[in-house]
Amino acid sequence: MLIEFTLNSENVSVDVPAYFRLSDVLRDEFGLHGLRNACRKGYCGLCSVVLDGKLVYSCLIPVFQIRGREIMTIEGYSKTDDFEDVYKGFKKEGVHLCDYCAPTRTLTTGILLDRYARPDEHQLMEILTTVTCSCTPYETLKKGILSAARFRQRRLQ
Amino acid sequence: MSEDKFRSRLAGQVSFPEDISSRKMVYALQVRAERAPGILKEIILPRLPSHIKFFQAEDIPGKNYLSYPDESVPLLADTEILYPGQPVGVLTGPDADELYSIRKEISLEITPIPGFPPYRMRDSRACPAEKVIQKGSTLRGMEKAETVVEGDFSLILPEMPVYPRQAVYCTKEGGTYVLHLHSQWPSLIRKLCAQAAGISRKQVEIHFNPAGRTWDSHVGQSVPAAALTVCITSILRQPVKLIAERDLPCRKEIFYHYRAGVDQSGRLTALEAQVYLNAGAYGCFSSEVVTRLALGTAGLYQCRHLDIRAKSFRSNYPPWLPLSTWGLAQGEFGAEMLVNHIALETGQDPADWRSRNLTAKGNLNATSGKIRQTPPLSDMITELSEASDYTRKHAVSRQIRTNRNALSITPSSYAGIGMAVSRQGYDFLSRDKLLTAASVSVTLQKEGTLDVLLGTVPATPGIMAIWRKNISASLSIEEEKVNLILDRPDEQSFNGPSCLSRNILVFTKLIDQCCSIIQKKRFREALPITETRTFRRRTANEWNEEEMKGTPFSQSSWGCAVVEVSLFTATREIVIPQIWLTINCGTLLDPPGARSFVESEVRMALTHCLDKQAIKPSLFPKLHIRFEEDGKKSTQPSGLEGLALGTIPAAFTQAVSQASGITLTGLPINSARLLSGGN
Numbered sequence A: 001m002l003i004e005f006t007l008n009s010e011n012v013s014v015d016v017p018a019y020f021r022l023s024d025v026l027r028d029e030f031g032l033h034g035l036r037n038a039c040r041k042g043y044c045g046l047c048s049v050v051l052d053g054k055l056v057y058s059c060l061i062p063v064f065q066i067r068g069r070e071i072m073t074i075e076g077y078s079k080t081d082d083f084e085d086v087y088k089g090f091k092k093e094g095v096h097l098c099d100y101c102a103p104t105r106t107l108t109t110g111i112l113l114d115r116y117a118r119p120d121e122h123q124l125m126e127i128l129t130t131v132t133c134s135c136t137p138y139e140t141l142k143k144g145i146l147s148a149a150r151f152r153q154r155r156l157q
Numbered sequence B: 001m002s003e004d005k006f007r008s009r010l011a012g013q014v015s016f017p018e019d020i021s022s023r024k025m026v027y028a029l030q031v032r033a034e035r036a037p038g039i040l041k042e043i044i045l046p047r048l049p050s051h052i053k054f055f056q057a058e059d060i061p062g063k064n065y066l067s068y069p070d071e072s073v074p075l076l077a078d079t080e081i082l083y084p085g086q087p088v089g090v091l092t093g094p095d096a097d098e099l100y101s102i103r104k105e106i107s108l109e110i111t112p113i114p115g116f117p118p119y120r121m122r123d124s125r126a127c128p129a130e131k132v133i134q135k136g137s138t139l140r141g142m143e144k145a146e147t148v149v150e151g152d153f154s155l156i157l158p159e160m161p162v163y164p165r166q167a168v169y170c171t172k173e174g175g176t177y178v179l180h181l182h183s184q185w186p187s188l189i190r191k192l193c194a195q196a197a198g199i200s201r202k203q204v205e206i207h208f209n210p211a212g213r214t215w216d217s218h219v220g221q222s223v224p225a226a227a228l229t230v231c232i233t234s235i236l237r238q239p240v241k242l243i244a245e246r247d248l249p250c251r252k253e254i255f256y257h258y259r260a261g262v263d264q265s266g267r268l269t270a271l272e273a274q275v276y277l278n279a280g281a282y283g284c285f286s287s288e289v290v291t292r293l294a295l296g297t298a299g300l301y302q303c304r305h306l307d308i309r310a311k312s313f314r315s316n317y318p319p320w321l322p323l324s325t326w327g328l329a330q331g332e333f334g335a336e337m338l339v340n341h342i343a344l345e346t347g348q349d350p351a352d353w354r355s356r357n358l359t360a361k362g363n364l365n366a367t368s369g370k371i372r373q374t375p376p377l378s379d380m381i382t383e384l385s386e387a388s389d390y391t392r393k394h395a396v397s398r399q400i401r402t403n404r405n406a407l408s409i410t411p412s413s414y415a416g417i418g419m420a421v422s423r424q425g426y427d428f429l430s431r432d433k434l435l436t437a438a439s440v441s442v443t444l445q446k447e448g449t450l451d452v453l454l455g456t457v458p459a460t461p462g463i464m465a466i467w468r469k470n471i472s473a474s475l476s477i478e479e480e481k482v483n484l485i486l487d488r489p490d491e492q493s494f495n496g497p498s499c500l501s502r503n504i505l506v507f508t509k510l511i512d513q514c515c516s517i518i519q520k521k522r523f524r525e526a527l528p529i530t531e532t533r534t535f536r537r538r539t540a541n542e543w544n545e546e547e548m549k550g551t552p553f554s555q556s557s558w559g560c561a562v563v564e565v566s567l568f569t570a571t572r573e574i575v576i577p578q579i580w581l582t583i584n585c586g587t588l589l590d591p592p593g594a595r596s597f598v599e600s601e602v603r604m605a606l607t608h609c610l611d612k613q614a615i616k617p618s619l620f621p622k623l624h625i626r627f628e629e630d631g632k633k634s635t636q637p638s639g640l641e642g643l644a645l646g647t648i649p650a651a652f653t654q655a656v657s658q659a660s661g662i663t664l665t666g667l668p669i670n671s672a673r674l675l676s677g678g679n
């Protein structure tokens, strides 16, 4: 099935069976390896991408559903100013992410900061839980997220 | 880490073996025996298309076994199948999905054989390792006892979360097999891959996948996968990606039985303990693990009469050793559970009991080695008790527990608080070179660059940056000119695994030694100058593993934890509001990194406690971590690993027992188990 959609601001098309997982298509057909195919069951969030501005777990989405829609992955997001805020925030607070969840964590943090410009404790938890991570401490991550939020506020002021 | 490197990591530009592919690549999928134990009679294959290949034991070009310390494990089983899931063959082909569907059509003819006997039956065939610590006469010690405290408990360790980062990719470049994988056992991998593929070690080049924290127990996943991938690459002469699959369900269980004599003042007069560790079908790594398990179980307290027996036993489950901290923290769990039990039986404050009974300078330790320096634990206990208000909270909770039956109303929740201490030593105690070898080679080149050949895997993300910074400061060389080389097949000597904080403890020391010699020579001798330093193993006088006598660790780190829990009466939900942790690990090289490390280990320790894979951030306790540095210039860094693991599970168990009024006899625990009486 030929599926056309927008990927990281470019119009693209792919010919794959309609039931293929979006995560597989993005990784295998487009070589976008920033998202991980970890649990393939919607548990870990490591396959998160942005579909029409909203975070989704791409392992749960059959590819035919993205026809005509807009997808952004970390590869596209890393070219935005918003990415820079997260990068600076994480860097400043020494968030030593192992590379495994780093890209998805960065993407989800950036996107959720659109919604929560100044996240309170509860919202921080939501940002944290979107992606399962097995190594970076929550306290450090929280500091990194708050710092990213401050960089963003300063830039937008 | 340079700006750009950090940016590219966040931007997803780092490749993992699962991300690597090439045009000619084939996938490899292991075929496993579903039933065990038994004798494999035949592998019945469907008609395979020409692009699909199947390999079995007889196709392995070199040796079809992995020689681990203590016992070898077959790479592909050809006769005896000892556990369900044991690999018997490998399918290869260009399409992973096709391999999965063909695998379903393969059947195995297996004749059943009897399994290993239960561990309580004394059958030497089923016991790969046993270690005994004996001191004095427990018979005499027990005679002096006023009270005898006896108990049993079990610890079932959780499965580690598994990600496909364990995929392995191998390609042949010229005469070299280039392996992409993640493991903290680089030298062992090189050796065993070469052995299995019948090639020389120099032909194996390892590209480490930079995934964060390494885990002690990953040898069982990475080594066989790597060896199979290299074998198949060498047969097919094509790049091969071995598909990583979920871990097989292991039985990671440890059983404890203890009997302790306590005199009127609450002092230990004798301690008898038996610990049994389920090693799975093969006893690899058993000896080191059982030694540490015995040492941990002996505890850190004064006792003249000891009889500690630690054993591993075989079962028809996948082998899974070594475990995190190689058994020391798990042994300490037993010792600390006993202390909490004694305090409860004798009506004493556990913090106070500990402070009064800890060994001190001049005492003999459990293995009759003289203690030359009083451990800092007593002060740590006092400070932590004050910081957490332990004594008061403990007394209140105990009061409530005692009176709960007399209360006419049930509160919505009960509180409990627990304490435990831990000592971690980072030396390997066996003399097996596979474990203990470590050497570093540093070359100051003519152009002013410095090559540091490590042959180790960074166990935490920050350690490489610290080494680079320290080297640059000690030799006044710009950081960019310091090349840390993890792997160079031609020159690399054999190094043990990067676990047990060996990176911090051993490699930092070796790097320092090399650098200070280079500093002395650099303006006197012509460049390039190369200096190699090798880790000196401990002599049998210092530590005798066979007899379990002497001073086992050259250097130790100390930890003390207090865990607070709330137990909701209606639902039996357990919440851990706060954890206090004090750590003394010598000089801290990287304070933020150390904090991160401890925090993630707390998370891991909590998975030992609660019956969940991971602790949700929203339920994660507030952590109060304090590092004690004694400020002496001479103090070496001594590692962090295992301190949270050695303390938190026992402290948690005490807290939950107190809150629930149920004496817990095992971990992990969950609400359902508490509702049904706890056991």
Ligand code: FES
Residues within 6 Å of the ligand: A036, A037, A038, A039, A040, A041, A042, A043, A044, A045, A046, A047, A048, A057, A058, A059, A060
């Ligand atoms: S891979 Fe999609 S949620 Fe885990």
Ligand code: FES
Residues within 6 Å of the ligand: A096, A097, A098, A099, A100, A101, A102, A132, A133, A134, A135, A136, B212, B213
């Ligand atoms: S998985 Fe390693 S930092 Fe998240």
